[in-house]
Amino acid sequence: MIIASLGAAGxxxxxxxxxxxxxxxxxLTVLLTALVFxxxxxxxxxxxxxxxxxxxxxPAKAGPxxxxxxxxxxxxxxx
Numbered sequence: 001m002i003i004a005s006l007g008a009a010g011x012x013x014x015x016x017x018x019x020x021x022x023x024x025x026x027x028l029t030v031l032l033t034a035l036v037f038x039x040x041x042x043x044x045x046x047x048x049x050x051x052x053x054x055x056x057x058x059p060a061k062a063g064p065x066x067x068x069x070x071x072x073x074x075x076x077x078x079x
Contacts, residue, residue: 002041005034 008030009018017023 001037002034005030005037009034 009027012018012023012027012030018027
């Protein structure tokens with residue numbers, strides 16, 4: 001998407017369409033699309049680098065023995 005958007009921006013300049021009002025808005029749209037996808041790619045790369053650099057988490061140690069679960073009181077039979 002980044003390459004396609006930048007290619008479309010280049011095409012708008014090459015054909016002279018970037019000089020019109022419609023072409024200007026189309027140029028801004030394709031550049032904004034390229035920017036959004038580029039920022040997303042940078043975000044994904046940054047998260048992957050953080051995950052690779054983080055040490056592996058130690059398994060949780062067993063805590064004190066769990067207390068037995070309370071039993072619900074038996075219902076009273078009505079006459």
